[in-house]
Amino acid sequence: MGLVLIGTTLAADLPVHTVILYKHGVGYFEREGQLKAGESARLDFRAADMNDVLKSLTVNDQGGKVTSLRYDSSIPLDQKLADFPFTIGNGFALSALIDQLKGARIEMEFGPQRVAGAVVAARVIAADKEHPEREQLTLLLDSGELRNVDLSAASAIRFTDPKQQAQFRDYLAAVSGARSKDLRSLYIDSTDTGSRSLRAEYMIPMPAWKSSYRLMFEPSGTQAMLEGWAIVDNTTGEDWTNVRMSLVSGKPISFISQLYPPKYVTRQTAGLPEDNAAAPQVYSGVIGGVAEKVPLAAPAPRAAISGSGGGGGFSAGALRAGANLAQVLPSTVAASGEAAELADLFEYSIASPVTVKRDESAMLPFLQQKLATRKVVIYTDISKPNPLNAAEITNNTGKTLDGGPITVYDEGAYAGEALAETVKAGDKRFIGYGVDLGTRIATNLNSRTDDVRELHVHHGMLTARAAQVEKRTYTVRNVDAKAKTLIIEYPVRAGWDLVDTAKPVETARDVYRFEVKLAAGGTAEFPVTAEHVYDNQISISSLTPDILLTYIRNRSLTDAARRQLQQVADLKTQLASGDAERKRLTQQIAEASQDEERNRQNIQSLSPVSGQQQTVQEYARRLSDQEAAILKLRDRQTALEQQQASLQTQLNGLIDRLDF
Secondary structure (H helix, E strand, O other): OOEEEEOOOOOOEEOEEEEEEEOOOEEEEEEEEEEOOOOEEEEEEEHHHHHHHHHHOEEEEEEEEEEEEEEOOOOOHHHHHOOOOOOOOOOOOHHHHHHOOOOOEEEEEEOOEEEEEEEEEEEEEOOOOOOOOEEEEEEEEOOOOEEEEEHHHOOEEEEOOHHHHHHHHHHHHHHHHOOOOOEEEEEEEEEEEEEEEEEEEEEEEOOOOEEEEEEEEOOOOOEEEEEEEEEEEOOOOOOEEEEEEEEEEOOOOOOOOOOOOOOOOOOOOOOOHHHOOOOOEEEOOOOOOOOOEEEOOOOOOOOOOOOOOOOOOOOOOOOOOOOOOOOOOOOOOOOOOOEEEEOOEEEEEOOOOEEEOOOOEEEEEEEEEEEEEEEEEEEOOOOOOOOEEEEEEEOOOOOOEOOEEEEEEEOOEEEEEEEEOOEOOOOEEEEEEEEOOOEEEEEEEEEEEOOOOEEEEEOOEEEEEEEEEEEEEEEEEEOOOOOEEEEEEEEOOOOEEEOOOOOOOEEOOOEEEEEEEEOOOOEEEEEEEEEEEEEEEEEHHHOOHHHHHHHHOOOOOOHHHHHHHHHHHHHHHHHHHHHHHHHHHHHHHHHHHHHHHHHHHHHHHHOOOOOOHHHHHHHHHHHHHHHHHHHHHHHHHHHHHHHHHHHHHHHHHHHHHOEO
């Protein structure tokens, strides 16, 4: 991606002066150099980078004014060549090319002889016994005669039309420019009065830089040396030699806009009504009455032509297994450069100029500073029996610490590895770097559902408030001969609150943190209780007297509320008794009606039989008694239904008036 000057003399490459790499996958580049009078500048980029270049490029011409920026189009070569009236394929014979230009005027030289005329046809003549394969051209001479000439015998061929000559030059230029499929050139034209300085700045996609840390505890454990190394990758295709390097941490919004590919917009096809041709009319023969006129169907309108446009860690070397680890000392590195806030971003400037060859990567020190630390053990996963060795680090460096892996050294030896998110200045984090086998933790979980704590009634709906209580008891055994500080992480859950528990020392986004002091060789128990309060709603009308009784006995009810619910329960009990009585009456009426029907059938079958008059009279007497009994049952049923309706009205009114 060198910046090259285009002029009558050899163009000079302008080196990169400044590189700023971001965490979200882009890089800022600054180039600067001298241009001579009348010269333009050219920047070469990968095709995939052009969208970001066109979105971010700025140019400062000291001594002149930028008049235009031009760049290679993204139109495919096939599409470019399709506009020419001829094609030149791989291994094309000269006769095949000339044959595409029938009618074109051409001049040919055969030694001292010159022949001119219009192209009629060109062809390849196959070899025979007497002649080898040869190419022949038929010309229409100015004299009007047709002549065949041997193309291989011509010492020079020229098209006399300047436009055709220009077409050949443009065709070959397009083919030549397509040889570099990945590079695109951007040209900077400007007005100037002499030599001047030109600076170009732009953003292009780049690999995100990566952070890697080493944390080395001091013997006291209250401080540690933190080294920060940045891993950068040069994928630009050119060397970075003595450039100013900065690294920016943060998450600015960045996206790709398709600015480089041509954009086509689909347009509607529209026309005036009078543009449509009139359709002819065909008349049928007369059969009777008025002849029918039959119009032809109008042609369907042409479909609109649619256009479319498109476009588009570093892994530290493992320590040698079984090596005798000597005291690990901080690295001897150049003093870190400046670090500064950039709005919501943070910039690390590398103190010394940086050189990174093309297609190489580098580790650059950007931090070496002491941190306030505290050694703890931290327990999060209740499925594991041991907590983690951890450290609470407080960022008192005054700088933002970019997130990344941390290799921890304790007492001069490798202690483990951790991963940390970005830590702003003044903030703190816990990092766990190894399993503490000297501390064992068992967890006992008890869960219960409390009785109803509150009862409320409004608009006939009863709301019962209850709670689910969970008690988690941590039993901790410290088998080491040294005291420890244990941090217990208890999950934060929506709808759950801590009760009857020591106050957490801090609350993170998804956990409460409790601090427990462990004596050397000691045991401790730490209970954490949480409850989830929830409401159940149910219509009082749907409750049976037995269920209502359980609510009436609840201790959270006031006497007035208990009396109201008792009245509702009494009315529901009466209604339930009435419903049972109504079912019995219905059953009795059904049974009596069946007996009555059997008596009628008996009377009907015995009446025509002689000597059965007395039996018939007995059945008639029974039938009369049954009808009287059914009548009484129906009267009682009617009275009961009226009573039930009255009780239901009382109950509905009472429920509507309930409010507590």
